[in-house]
Every structure is written in C-alpha cells, then in structure tokens.
Amino acid sequence: xxxxxxxxxxxxxxxxxxxxxxxxxxxxxxxxxxxxxxxxxxxxxxxxxxxxxxxxxxxxxxxxxxxxxxxxxxxxxxxxxxxxxxxxxxxxxxxxxxxxxxxxxxxxxxxxxxxxxxxxxxxxxxxxxxxxxxxxxxxxxxxxxxxxxxxxxxxxxxxxxxxxxxxxxxxxxxxxxxxxxxxxxxxxxxxxxxxxxxxxxxxxxxxxxxxxxxxxxxxxxxxxxxxxxxxxxxxxxxxxxxxxxxxxxxxxxxxxxxxxxxxxxxxxxxxxxxxxxxxxxxx
Amino acid sequence: xxxxxxxxxxxxxxxxxxxxxxxxxxxxxxxxxxxxxxxxxxxxxxxxxxxxxxxxxxxxxxxxxxxxxxxxxxxxxxxxxxxxxxxxxxxxxxxxxxxxxxxxxxxxxxxxxxxxxxxxxxxxxxxxxxxxxxxxxxxxxxxxxxxxxxxxxxxxxxxxxxxxxxxxxxxxxxxxxxxxxxxxxxxxxxxxxxxxxxxxxxxxxxxxxxxxxxxxxxxxxxxxxxxxxxxxxxxxxxxxxxxxxxxxxxxxxxxxxxxxxxxxxxxxxxxxxxxxxxxxxxx
Numbered sequence: 001x002x003x004x005x006x007x008x009x010x011x012x013x014x015x016x017x018x019x020x021x022x023x024x025x026x027x028x029x030x031x032x033x034x035x036x037x038x039x040x041x042x043x044x045x046x047x048x049x050x051x052x053x054x055x056x057x058x059x060x061x062x063x064x065x066x067x068x069x070x071x072x073x074x075x076x077x078x079x080x081x082x083x084x085x086x087x088x089x090x091x092x093x094x095x096x097x098x099x100x101x102x103x104x105x106x107x108x109x110x111x112x113x114x115x116x117x118x119x120x121x122x123x124x125x126x127x128x129x130x131x132x133x134x135x136x137x138x139x140x141x142x143x144x145x146x147x148x149x150x151x152x153x154x155x156x157x158x159x160x161x162x163x164x165x166x167x168x169x170x171x172x173x174x175x176x177x178x179x180x181x182x183x184x185x186x187x188x189x190x191x192x193x194x195x196x197x198x199x200x201x202x203x204x205x206x207x208x209x210x211x212x213x214x215x216x217x218x219x220x221x222x223x224x225x226x227x228x229x230x231x232x233x234x235x236x237x238x239x240x241x242x243x244x245x246x247x248x249x250x251x252x253x254x255x256x257x258x259x260x261x262x263x264x265x266x267x268x269x270x271x272x273x274x275x276x277x278x279x280x281x282x283x
Numbered sequence: 284x285x286x287x288x289x290x291x292x293x294x295x296x297x298x299x300x301x302x303x304x305x306x307x308x309x310x311x312x313x314x315x316x317x318x319x320x321x322x323x324x325x326x327x328x329x330x331x332x333x334x335x336x337x338x339x340x341x342x343x344x345x346x347x348x349x350x351x352x353x354x355x356x357x358x359x360x361x362x363x364x365x366x367x368x369x370x371x372x373x374x375x376x377x378x379x380x381x382x383x384x385x386x387x388x389x390x391x392x393x394x395x396x397x398x399x400x401x402x403x404x405x406x407x408x409x410x411x412x413x414x415x416x417x418x419x420x421x422x423x424x425x426x427x428x429x430x431x432x433x434x435x436x437x438x439x440x441x442x443x444x445x446x447x448x449x450x451x452x453x454x455x456x457x458x459x460x461x462x463x464x465x466x467x468x469x470x471x472x473x474x475x476x477x478x479x480x481x482x483x484x485x486x487x488x489x490x491x492x493x494x495x496x497x498x499x500x501x502x503x504x505x506x507x508x509x510x511x512x513x514x515x516x517x518x519x520x521x522x523x524x525x526x527x528x529x530x531x532x533x534x535x536x537x538x539x540x541x542x543x544x545x546x547x548x549x550x551x552x553x554x555x556x557x558x559x560x561x562x563x564x565x566x
Binding site for chain 1: 318319340342343344345346347348349390391392398409411412413414493494495496498499500502503505506509510511512513514515516517518519
C-alpha cells in the first residue's frame with residue numbers, strides 16, 4: 001500500500017464516493033472513510049489524507065450546498081471532476097438465487113429509488129438499513145441466505161457478494177458529479193496541463209448585493225468575452241453579510257488571459273469572488 | 284370534515300410536507316399522504332385532491348429537481364409558497380423520561396443531521412427506520428418505554444407522544460421551501476390578489492441553447508426592466524432537445540405590464556418558456 005494515494009470520502013466502504021475516487025484518481029488508492037463531510041475536509045487540510053472525493057451535485061436532488069460551504073471555508077482546490085451514474089444493484093451472498101430472497105435491506109433513499117422493483121416483486125419485503133454498502137456487509141457478516149441488499153457494484157465486490165439483478169433503479173437519469181480535491185500547496189504541481197484543444201472548466205463562487213441587474217452585470221464579465229457558462233446557481237444566504245451567493249462553472253482555465261480579465265471585471269461588481277479551481281472538463 | 288380542502292403530500296402522516304400544508308392553507312384541511320411525488324401530481328390533475336404541498340428546495344440539499352420536472356409535465360399552477368425550518372425533536376411516549384431512553388429510531392437522514400446529540404449521549408443507540416413520522420407511530424403502536432424517535436412536532440401530536448428534547452439538529456440553517464399547487468382551471472379564481480405594495484413572486488422555467496451569452500441575453504429581458512431575480516439555477520439535461528433548463532424566480536406578477544413585456548422578450552431568445560405561477564412573496 002506504500003506510495004498509494006490516501007483518498008478520503010464520506011460514507012461506508014463501498015459508497016458511491018469511493019467508486020468516484022477510483023474513477024477520479026485512475027490508479028490504486030487507499031480509500032479512507034469518514035462519517036461527516038466536514039471531517040473529510042478537515043483531514044485533507046491537516047494532510048492526514050492526500051485527496052478527497054466529494055459529491056457536489058445530483059441530477060435528481062440538486063447541489064450539495066453543504067460541500068460548497070466547506071469549499072468556501074477550507075479553501076482546498078479542485079483537481080478534477082467526474083460524473084457517476086447511480087446504479088442500484090440487487091446483491092446477495094454467493095449461491096443465493098433470486099427466488100430465495102424474501103427481504104431486501106438498504107438505505108431508505110435507495111429503497112425509494114427502486115419502487116418499481118418492489119411493486120413488481122410483492123413477495124419481497126423492504127427493510128430500511130443504515131447504509132447501502134453497510135447492508136451488504138451486514139448480510140455477509142450474518143450469512144443471510146434469504147436476504148439481499150441494494151448497493152453499488154463496488155460494495156458487492158468489497159464484501160464478496162454477487163449481483164442478482166443489475167440496475168433496478170426507477171430512474172436511470174440519476175447521476176452524481178464529484179470533485180477531487182487536493183492540498184492547496186500541491187495544486188500547481190499536480191494540476192493536469194490540458195492538451196491544446198482539450199476543454200478546461202473553472203468553478204467559482206461569488207456574491208452580489210440584492211439589487212436589480214446585479215447578476216446581469218456580473219455575467220457581462222463572461223458574456224462580453226464569449227466565455228461559455230456550464231452551471232449557474234443562486235443561493236440565498238440567511239444571516240450573512242451578502243444576500244446571494246452564486247455557484248458558477250465556465251469553460252476555460254484560470255491562467256487564460258481572457259479568464260483573468262473576466263475575473264478582474266467580475267471583482268469590480270461582486271462583493272466576494274473565490275476561484276475554487278480549474279480542471280479538465282469531463283462532465 | 285365536509286368542505287375541508289383535501290391536500291396531498293408525499294410521505295407519512297406527520298411529514299414536514301404535511302406541516303407545510305397547514306402553513307400554506309391557513310385553515311383546517313384533510314391531509315392525504317402519497318408514496319411518490321408523481322402520485323401527488325397525478326391525483327391533483329385527476330381532481331381527487333384539491334391542493335398539493337410539495338418541497339421545491341432545501342437550504343442544505345438544494346433544489347428538488349424531480350418536482351421541477353413534474354411542474355413542467357403536469358402544468359399545475361403555484362398558488363403559494365412557504366418556508367419551513369426543519370426542526371428535529373426527540374419524541375417519546377407520555378411518561379417516558381430522557382434517562383430511560385436507550386434507542387432512538389428515525390430516518391437515517393434525520394439521524395445524520397443530529398450527530399452532535401449522539402456524540403454527547405453515547406448511552407443512546409441510533410436505529411435507522413423507514414420514516415421520521417413513521418418511527419413515532421411504531422413506538423406508539425409497540426408501546427416502547429425505552430425508546431424515542433426523531434421527528435417533527437406534528438408527528439408527536441399525531442401519535443399522542445411528547446417532545447423530550449426540542450431542536451436537536453446540528454445545523455439550524457435547515458429550511459425547506461414548499462409550493463402549494465391547485466387545479467389549473469381554479470387558479471384565476473383562487474389566486475390571492477396582492478394588496479398594493481405587497482410583493483409578488485413569479486416562478487418560470489426556460490431553456491436556452493448552449494451558446495456563449497445565451498443566458499446573458501435571456502436575463503437582459505429582466506435586467507432592462509429592473510425586475511429583481513430571487514433565484515436562478517441551471518440544470519443540464521441529458522438526452523433532451525435543449526441543453527440547459529433554467530429555474531428563475533423574480534419579483535412581480537404575471538399580469539404586470541413590464542412582466543408581460545419581459546416574458547415576451549425572453550421568448551425571442553429562449554427555446555421554451557413556461558410560467559409556473561405568480562403568488563404572494565413570503566420567503
């Protein structure tokens with residue numbers, strides 16, 4: 001394991017964030033699970049891990065505002081992005097057939113995303129469990145032969161279980177986008193230099209006062225330089241000195257001359273501008 | 284119960300959506316629970332219910348994209364909005380003291396939002412359950428005297444339980460915004476006429492092609508008329524004819540002359556414009 005990157009994520013071993021970590025790093029890693037997102041950011045800041053894999057938005061559930069808050073507070077740069085389809089699989093111990101399954105354990109959110117499966121299989125009881133990957137672990141630990149779990153492919157292989165039915169989720173348009181974060185002082189060295197013609201993306205946060213046209217003026221910094229936006233989202237803030245925080249992604253990298261000029265222009269009208277990072281566009 | 288509004292919502296009796304329904308209607312109602320959001324929209328379309336109370340965004344978890352999809356598909360107008368603080372209470376049967384509590388049941392999301400409480404009370408075991416309100420019902424049905432549940436105030440009163448500890452959630456900035464929906468053909472009659480000087484809000488969806496400056500041009504329709512935006516969010520769409528869908532809220536109502544002009548202007552550059560409704564601003 002020596003020399004392998006230690007990559008932190010929130011959740012149990014086999015969580016989707018761990019799957020994203022493999023995809024983001026493209027090499028063998030040491031996955032390091034944490035209970036809370038904040039602990040992942042704190043561990044990366046303290047350098048007890050080398051990277052962090054964190055979910056930032058989901059096509060069904062929206063942006064993970066909590067992680068944008070941590071990005072603002074901890075100031076850890078984004079090294080890469082990836083998008084993972086959230087596939088729910090029916091998983092059981094080796095030798096167990098589907099006809100034997102009477103109970104299915106999983107996190108209630110996963111159970112709720114597989115309602116069609118349960119409607120079509122009324123002989124099977126839904127049993128809520130603490131965690132998707134944890135439900136596979138429990139079935140393996142207890143040696144249950146009449147039960148299955150709903151979890152990721154990684155969870156199945158982690159606990160030596162096998163997949164009875166692939167992709168039993170109701171909505172296949174369930175994708176989560178993840179960021180890979182690194183240490184602030186390593187970013188310049190680690191950052192992939194994009195090949196000419198390969199698109200980069202830059203993520204920023206900025207705040208404006210709540211006056212008509214404030215956002216319009218802010219966006220002019222990008223529109224007047226033909227910079228293409230790929231995400232914009234406002235977030236009203238309670239009990240904060242500014243009224244609106246915006247998340248913005250655009251094509252281009254921080255070191256491009258026109259991006260530098262756009263950011264300078266934006267700073268003239270915004271109360272706060274924070275560049276979260278530039279990285280190769282893969283979503 | 285005759286004459287009372289039948290208000291549909293997703294979840295068990297005592298869910299936060301039911302609490303929002305009381306707040307939105309301001310009168311006695313007949314709450315009608317459904318398993319899926321889609322069923323709530325279908326029931327309102329079929330007129331088997333009179334109103335629907337649906338969550339649209341949360342300050343920690345972002346927009347509920349699924350419900351924006353249903354708003355686009357079912358075309359049911361927004362009659363009102365409200366914001367509810369998500370307060371998690373520790374709830375037990377009458378006569379049970381905190382010192383007796385050994386197990387706490389709730390939905391894993393609620394358990395995860397009360398980690399400080401569990402850290403400070405290590406004698407208490409966390410037990411995941413299917414639903415917040417459902418965990419109160421189960422404790423009442425089973426007559427458990429060593430257990431408590433984490434759920435809303437409405438859930439406590441619904442099942443004759445009492446609140447042992449109020450507001451045990453880690454983050455008090457946990458608010459959910461709800462829409463009240465009504466039948467399309469009743470909207471004009473039901474719509475509250477705002478008093479002069481009372482602000483209204485209008486929610487729209489629109490789509491633009493992915494070209495630099497497309498959003499900037501769209502927003503000029505509002506900025507040039509001094510219409511103040513209160514929410515903007517982009518959503519990339521997979522496998523759809525347009526590339527980006529935007530959610531936009533602004534101050535003003537659909538019948539205002541400058542709003543009519545702004546919407547006409549927006550239609551010149553957008554591929555799709557859908558007004559979801561105008562309603563008194565309360566969030």
